[in-house]
Amino acid sequence: MYDRIMYRNNHSGAVLRCTCVKPCVHTDNCFVPTSEIIAVEETELNKKQRSIGKWQKMAKPHAFTVYYVKKARNHRWRCRDVTFWCADEILCNQWIQALKELLEMQTCRPKQLLVYINPYGGKRQGKRIYEQKVAPLFSLASISTDVVVTEHANHAKDNLFEVNINKYDGVVCVGGDGMFSEVMHGLIGRMQKDSGIDQNNPKAPLVQCNIRIGIIPAGSTDCVCYSTVGISDPVTSALHIIIGDCQPLDVSSVHQNNTFLKYAVSLLGYGFYGDVLKDSEKKRWMGPMRYDYSGFKTFLSHHYYEGTISFQPAKHTLGSPRDKDSCRTGCYICKESERQLAEQRKKCGFKHEEDEEEWKVIKGKFLAINVVNMCCACPRSPKGLSPAAHLADGSADLILVRKCSRFDFLRYLVRHTNKDDQFDFSFVDVYRVKSFQFTSKLSEDNESSVTDIGKKHFGQFCRDHPACCCNIANSTWNCDGETLDSSAIEVRVHCQLMKLFARGIEENCKDEAAYSHSSVEQLL
Numbered sequence: 001m002y003d004r005i006m007y008r009n010n011h012s013g014a015v016l017r018c019t020c021v022k023p024c025v026h027t028d029n030c031f032v033p034t035s036e037i038i039a040v041e042e043t044e045l046n047k048k049q050r051s052i053g054k055w056q057k058m059a060k061p062h063a064f065t066v067y068y069v070k071k072a073r074n075h076r077w078r079c080r081d082v083t084f085w086c087a088d089e090i091l092c093n094q095w096i097q098a099l100k101e102l103l104e105m106q107t108c109r110p111k112q113l114l115v116y117i118n119p120y121g122g123k124r125q126g127k128r129i130y131e132q133k134v135a136p137l138f139s140l141a142s143i144s145t146d147v148v149v150t151e152h153a154n155h156a157k158d159n160l161f162e163v164n165i166n167k168y169d170g171v172v173c174v175g176g177d178g179m180f181s182e183v184m185h186g187l188i189g190r191m192q193k194d195s196g197i198d199q200n201n202p203k204a205p206l207v208q209c210n211i212r213i214g215i216i217p218a219g220s221t222d223c224v225c226y227s228t229v230g231i232s233d234p235v236t237s238a239l240h241i242i243i244g245d246c247q248p249l250d251v252s253s254v255h256q257n258n259t260f261l262k263y264a265v266s267l268l269g270y271g272f273y274g275d276v277l278k279d280s281e282k283k284r285w286m287g288p289m290r291y292d293y294s295g296f297k298t299f300l301s302h303h304y305y306e307g308t309i310s311f312q313p314a315k316h317t318l319g320s321p322r323d324k325d326s327c328r329t330g331c332y333i334c335k336e337s338e339r340q341l342a343e344q345r346k347k348c349g350f351k352h353e354e355d356e357e358e359w360k361v362i363k364g365k366f367l368a369i370n371v372v373n374m375c376c377a378c379p380r381s382p383k384g385l386s387p388a389a390h391l392a393d394g395s396a397d398l399i400l401v402r403k404c405s406r407f408d409f410l411r412y413l414v415r416h417t418n419k420d421d422q423f424d425f426s427f428v429d430v431y432r433v434k435s436f437q438f439t440s441k442l443s444e445d446n447e448s449s450v451t452d453i454g455k456k457h458f459g460q461f462c463r464d465h466p467a468c469c470c471n472i473a474n475s476t477w478n479c480d481g482e483t484l485d486s487s488a489i490e491v492r493v494h495c496q497l498m499k500l501f502a503r504g505i506e507e508n509c510k511d512e513a514a515y516s517h518s519s520v521e522q523l524l
């Protein structure tokens with residue numbers, strides 16, 4: 001170590017630099033931004049360590065170990081360590097002290113977390129994943145935790161209304177999209193309750209939730225984690241939490257007749273994805289495979305649904321769903337929406353601004369109606385259902401898949417999994433929207449002629465087309481992986497209503513990985 005370790009400030013913050021003449025633990029030359037140091041610890045040297053190499057010559061060598069984030073391929077992060085040796089105890093302690101002070105200055109890092117583990121999500125590995133992969137990292141980073149292993153559905157949500165929430169710097173959920181949704185409902189609901197906001201009012205300006213949520217993926221799809229981190233990997237997510245990343249997120253509220261139903265951050269899907277979810281819920285015992293089984297079954301059934309869609313286009317946002325560029329870390333489109341949001345708050349505070357913007361109306365027969373607040377990427381669909389959707393631009397992409405042949409629908413589905421344009425079909429339309437309403441034909445008919453006795457039994461079969469695939473029953477909404485049985489809903493996107501311990505998907509991950517494998521230098 002001696003003179004070979006130094007830190008300096010550059011444009012990307014303070015940097016720890018080790019330039020050992022002989023290779024230190026991993027590299028010849030490495031730079032670690034302090035924002036990516038996980039912990040610094042004094043190292044107890046054992047006899048064996050003392051008797052190797054040049055340290056033999058030292059009467060009593062001293063050492064400290066720096067644990068840092070190592071970025072690998074495909075957005076995967078790992079914790080690595082490097083040990084610095086020194087003959088001078090005072091110098092060694094000064095280094096430890098200086099580095100610890102630098103870490104203290106990282107005020108965005110959480111110190112106290114509330115953790116909810118769903119032991120039944122995905123392959124039922126939540127508890128093991130947390131205990132073996134995540135808890136040791138939290139403890140290394142000196143993060144204190146209160147851990148709740150849930151005993152039933154809604155345990156986490158209900159608990160969040162009771163706990164002393166101000167005690168925590170963040171809430172972590174270990175599970176899948178459903179578990180995340182539960183924690184999000186708890187936090188947003190608690191925030192509105194504490195601020196006296198009535199969630200049942202669809203026009204109420206909701207209060208932003210500043211307590212960040214961290215997602216440790218242990219579910220079946222893990223779409224929210226994948227779309228905000230770029231990978232579904234518990235260690236990577238734990239490291240994003242430790243270093244205190246922050247990613248704002250749009251949230252849609254779903255209402256029916258002035259009654260609050262749900263919030264959604266990823267997919268709100270009617271028709272195909274609703275039917276897949278409804279069927280898959282009966283097959284939970286199959287684990288993540290249930291989606292493949294139910295997906296195939298639903299594909300074969302080829303049901304379409306009639307209804308009326310109305311929406312307000314999102315004119316405020318700079319992007320379009322057909323853009324070639326995707327939302328990435330530091331996205332300028334999301335930043336612009338953040339700026340507009342701040343300006344609007346300055347102008348009208350938290351009061352609701354009357355929105356006179358036009359509504360567009362579309363009636364038709366649809367195989368799928370998908371409203372996505374984010375790209376909805378997941379391991380099954382690496383680009384997601386709307387690759388150019390933004391995490392925090394205050395809009396959602398409305399994707400309408402009209403009635404088409406089975407073969408065409410299969411072509412559309414296959415494009416979820418490859419690089420081809422999913423919207424380049426005559427039967428698929430996509431709009432960027434800020435609010436949206438849907439009423440199924442069946443509920444329109446029921447409402448317009450509730451007294452028509454003949455129609456009361458209309459739900460039994462389709463008289464006009466006995467052999468067709470038109471489903472005269474309603475579909476179900478798939479709301480972030482939770483079923484929602486409502487045939488008439490209104491949806492509003494709330495720009496950046498909540499925050500995650502994430503940073504969005506990083507650009508040029510491959511280049512970075514290639515660079516980090518360079519023998520000349522490692523950027524960590």
Ligand SMILES: Nc1ncnc2c1ncn2[C@@H]1O[C@H](COP(=O)(O)OP(=O)(O)OP(=O)(O)O)[C@@H](O)[C@H]1O
Nearest residue numbers: 121122150151152175176177178179219220221222
């Ligand atoms: N202890 C529990 N027992 C039963 N259900 C629970 C428990 N804890 C949470 N849940 C519920 O389990 C549901 C599904 O959990 P989770 O999202 O973690 O897994 P998944 O459905 O397999 O994954 P994904 O949502 O990614 O497809 C959630 O809606 C949550 O409310």
Ligand SMILES: CCCCCCCCCCCCC/C=C/[C@@H](O)[C@H](CO)NC(C)=O
Nearest residue numbers: 177221223267291376380381413416480481
């Ligand atoms: C024959 C080819 C079929 C390809 C099918 C691709 C399937 C891609 C699945 C993408 C789903 C992404 C949306 C995420 C939704 C989640 O909210 C939800 C709960 O985890 N998951 C599902 C599957 O509904």
Ligand SMILES: [Ca+2]
Nearest residue numbers: 250373390395
């Ligand atoms: Ca969005």
